[in-house]
Amino acid sequence: MSETFIQADDSITLWGIIIIWASVSIYLEQRYSWASKVTGAIIALVGAMILSNTGVIPLESPVYDAVWSVIVPLAIPLLLFHVNIKKIWKESSRLLLIFLLSSIGTVAGTIVAFFTLRNHIPFLDQLSGIFSATYTGGGVNFAAMSAKFDTPEAIISSAVVADNLMMALLFIILMMIPAIHLIRKWYPAPHVEQVEQSQSDDDKTLAESFWKRKEISLKDMALSIGTAFLLVIVSLKIAEFFAAIIPSGDNASFFNNLLSGIIGDQYLVLTTLTFIALAVFPNYFSGLNGSQEIGTYLIHIFFVVIGIPASIPLIIQTAPLLLLFAFIIVVINLLLSLVFGKLFKMSLEEILLASNANIGGPTTAAAFAIAKGWKQLVGPILIVGTLGYILGNYLGTFLAVWFGSIM
Template sequence: MKETLIQADDSITLWGIIIIWASVSIFLEQRYSWASKVTGAIIALVGAMALSNFGIIPTESPVYDAVWSVIVPLAIPLLLFHVNLKKIWKESSRLLLIFLLSSIGTVAGTIIAFFTLRNHIPFLDQLSGIFGASYIGGGVNFAVMAAKFETPGEIISAAVVADNLMMALLFIILMMIPALHFIRKRYPTPHVEEVEKNQSDDDKTLAESFWKRKEVSLKDMALSIGTAFFLVIVSLKIAEFFAGIIPSGEEASFFNNLLNGIIGDQYLVLTTLTFVALAVFPNYFSGLNGSQEIGTYLIHIFFVVIGIPASITLIVQTAPLLLVFAFIIVAINLTLSLIFGKLFRMSLEEILLASNANIGGPTTAAAFAIAKGWRQLVGPILIVGTLGYIIGNYIGTFLAVWFGTLM
């Protein structure tokens, strides 16, 4: 790791930089029209990329791990407290279809990328399996497949850097697409229109109008955060218990892997537990003001951390062709997702979230939905996206074995 102005073990400074920049991103989004169009999430991400690429903060730190392990799980229930449960099943079924169609784009992209670059990148059969699995279920699958194939460490390190940079670029592209007039004319955008409808006629930006001031008490904040922590802890313990007793991996049966992926996954258990709580105690949750705001603030912290590992210098020094490889897969995934979505009359929001859930996993897709204000899609994409954890590794393994015969 290269020397930086702030060291990886300087926790308080790194936490401060992350939180301050997340706050600045929200302020800019609500203060200036240009920033509102760009979105606070992109400002958070691009600013973090600049801080790491100019050597101010390190690309790795336990602080960033804490954001993934604590901040992200905490944000999910907070954003679900006011979800309309009646719309969940309808949205989930539509998202499931486009998610599966989007995964076809990943497979097609991986095949094309492999045959394009197989004579230029070592271990590309294994890398194709890793990226194919990862771009159907997110980073969780990347780690599992890298361990499975025992790919050389230096190759994996370069692949991780390429993946991080590609993810950062993808988020920027996905955030910008709904603002393109060419795209808006060709796809229905009900959730975008709902957000825009809440904009008043004064000089406020879209973001400021959407997040207008509301009455929030100390009790609201205490109960919101306390309840979210309770749900996170219980879901983690439940998932750990079942993950420990249900066999999984290459030696386990398909049914056991499926079961482990469903009730052994913290995020799916957390989402399910939150929905159960919403159904049993609807009045309690409807009375909690401020949970949306707290959850959204935490998600902006998450977007800062997403941008940090995207080291442009490192990818240029190590393996620029790996970035080209990842770009081909992502470009074909997004292109086919838009084509399939048009054929099946999907909304633009559903298409973009499905592509995001494939490439980045359900957590990043939920963060995307939150950042854009598409609150009714947060729960469904978390549920549907978790399917990628299950099917991604099987598809990645198949691709790696097939390509291995061609190397």
């Protein structure tokens, strides 16, 4: 790995850069109308891409791993503390349908990409299995499918870079779509409209109006963060316990893989545990001020880290065709998601979140919903998107075996 101005082990400086840039992105979003339209999430992501691609910060660091393992799980319950549980099941059923339809887009995109590029990319049958699994359930499936096949490490490394850059580009595209007037004419967007209607002062940006100043005490902050950490720790231990005792993998039955994927997954257990707590102690959680703001701030830190690994020079040097391969899959997934969403009268928010959950996994889809202010969709997309962990590996295995037989 090439030398950078800030070294990977300079933890305090890297934490400082990530947190400062997340803070700047939020400030710009609430201060300037152009930044409010672009959104703080994109500003955070693009700024991080610039810092990593110009050699200021490294592409990999334990600091970034800590954001994934600590900051993201902590943000999820904080954002769910004020969710209306009564609306969860209705939203989940609709999202489940469009999520499954969106996964058809991933399969179709992989087939088109494979037959277009099979004479130009080595090991494309295995890579097709890896990418189709990844773009049905997110990065969790990438690791699982990479271990499944005996693909050369250099090819896998190039695929990781292509996937990271494609994910960064996808986030930018998804963030911008709701602002396109032509698309807004074709699809209902109730959650976007709800956020827009919260703007009551013409002198304020949309983001500033949505995140109005609230009364918050030290006790609110202590209980919000403390409760979130408690839920994260308990859910992690529960998931680890069940993952250890339930057989999973190639030699396990479909039922065991399904069961392990549901109760052995930290994020799904965390979401379920948070919903149970909300149902049992509604007055406690409704009295906590500031949890939404703290969670959203943590999500902006996450968006900074999402942009860091997207190395443009590295993908140009190693495997530009792999980026094209990933691009074909993602574009067809998004287009078919929009087509299916129109046919089944889905909202724009549901369509975009389903596509995001397929390509990037439930965690990134929840972050997208949070960044856009679609609070009622955070819980449902976490629940529905987790199914991609299971579905993706089966689809990926099927496609890899099929393509391997015709190469």
